[in-house]
């Protein structure tokens with residue numbers, strides 16, 4: 001199977017498996033797991049932050065950050081396709097008592113600017129209007145197709161937000177992809193946000209885990225909330241060991257995923273009825289419109305599966321994500337399969 005559904009499907013590398021087998025461990029609820037401690041110190045160092053915390057998932061990192069930055073009855077401004085708003089089970093209302101205030105990006109690329117954020121801000125509003133307590137950004141932006149927010153844009157949003165005492169949290173699930181595509185370090189790219197998270201378990205290839213970063217007080221409070229939510233883990237150094245390898249080794253390889261995504265997008269653009277602008281594919285996520293094939297996205301995905309290719313369909317679009325387990329040859333095979341499916345389905349439709 002060529003699995004292009006997500007970069008979460010990667011399996012641990014042989015080096016990760018070896019490190020997991022040999023990991024030194026302790027009880028991490030007592031903060032005595034040396035491998036977890038090393039991973040947290042190393043992540044803080046890479047991002048030039050005071051502290052970091054290992055969490056089971058990116059969603060838990062995001063939701064703990066929302067909890068710490070906000071008060072019940074307040075609002076979080078977020079781009080309308082943001083992961084925190086769309087795919088985290090309304091957790092910001094369930095856990096933090098907050099409401100998402102979705103706003104539109106100026107272009108279709110999901111990348112906010114200050115003017116767009118202002119359309120959703122309630123800062124000096126009447127007492128009976130829920131105040132804004134947080135701005136949540138996402139880089140790269142998953143549902144907008146792995147798009148990028150530059151350092152300049154991020155810094156400008158943070159400067160404006162901080163001027164009115166609003167914190168900014170960054171969902172950096174794929175910030176290493178963003179940094180490599182923008183030719184920045186992850187530390188510089190995220191320097192101005194108040195907190196951020198990144199996932200070890202996506203393009204970096206670890207089996208499990210995400211990191212929340214911020215200042216010391218923030219991370220101490222985050223540790224308490226992680227425990228409250230049932231995320232206090234014990235000899236979890238077996239997972240942190242894979243995370244350390246993901247953090248040190250995987251970023252060097254991400255440019256291959258980006259080249260593969262570009263190649264995939266170029267091939268898709270040449271496929272009848274499939275619409276995508278390959279110049280807009282900047283990282284490892286490829287989303288294309290299939291309306292003009294005359295076949296539903298889910299149906300195309302079902303046919304692709306028979307050809308050994310897995311992709312995700314939503315609405316009129318299909319998402320394909322390249323990752324460490326996908327080679328250039330896999331990309332070419334996926335393109336052959338896609339063309340075959342579109343051709344055969346349209347013949348069937350004509351004959352039927």
Ligand SMILES: Cc1ncc(COP(=O)(O)O)c(C=O)c1O
Nearest residue numbers: 057058059060083138142171173
């Ligand atoms: C942008 C973004 N943020 C957060 C998450 C959540 O990560 P997890 O699946 O580890 O909860 C994802 C997962 O796909 C994501 O794409």
